[in-house]
Amino acid sequence: MSLQKSLTIFIEEIPQQHLAEAIAEAADITPQQGLQMLYTYINETRVALRLTESVLKKNKQMLEVGAGLCLFSLFLKQEGYEITALEPGAGGFDAFTIAKQVILDYYQSIPLPVINHTAQELNPDIDGRFDLIFSNNVVEHIPNFKQALSALNHCLSEGGAMIHGCPNYFIPYEPHLQLPVLKIWPGLSERLFRRQIEKRRAVWESLNFISYFDVKSFADENGLEVH
Known part of the structure; x- marks a missing residue:
């Protein structure tokens, strides 16, 4: 089965209303706001797959930078890829951070490693090295993007590659x-x-x-x- 088809099935099986209500209750927002947040990040998974599909390999160690609600990383991990998600927390009390934790709790059967600090703080001795580092609509939001790219570069394995989809x-x-x-x-x-x-x-x-x-x-x- 193609990854595109597998992603479609993964998305169809997301209990969106249930998760939206759980996010709303935990984050003190409306279910509609929770649902809109889910829609946004579900759509991002489709873009991320188009960005990376040609270079995805199951023998690669991969890092998704700015993983959002971690849906794409969860999908890849479920499909057997060695993927780590990087998504900084914001103190644990904002709606986004709470929503991310709701998603990770729901998919706790998928053993996804998550890095909760910024790209600028990456350390290869602590966080490891990766054959593929990628992001989608993230780099344009990093205040010191050269510092972030430098830290990411230090975490690249020999012969590794980075793919960053962002506006020019x-x-x-x-x-x-x-x-x-x-x-x-x-x-x-x-x-x-x-x-x-x-x-x-x-x-x-x-x-x-x-x-x-x-x-x-x-x-x-x-x-x-x-x-």
Whole structure:
């Protein structure tokens, strides 16, 4: 059976209403908010599979950076892949962290290793080394992405690879908020589209406006190849 088909079955078997209600009760949010959170991260699993499917191998040690609710990592672990999820906690009291724990508790029969600190804090002597490190829509939200990429690089096995799916802000468009933005002058967008940005202020303020050339510069400085 193809991984695409297996993922479809995995998603269909997620008890979304039950989990949404459990998240709502634990995190003091509405069931609809819990359901919306689940929808968002379920959709991310499909994107993550498209990003990584061609390089997934069961003999590889893999790390998903910014694993969210850990659904994609749980799916891969269930399918027999050696995967570790990295998703920093935020003190244990925010709705997202609580939702993640609800998911992990529900799937406790799947022995998924989870790293709860940031990518910048990775240490190969403690966290191990990986043949494949990947992320989807994560790197653009890391404040010091070069520090994070450096830590990830140190955790790569010899001959390992990283795959990071993120916007290229050399192209003047911000896909999360669906707004035009100039990398060198994001303040202009903030003035022109203040009302739209205010609706998702936390997302806007998390963006680092990374570009292909930033990644290429980091790779050149660290002896890495960009494909």
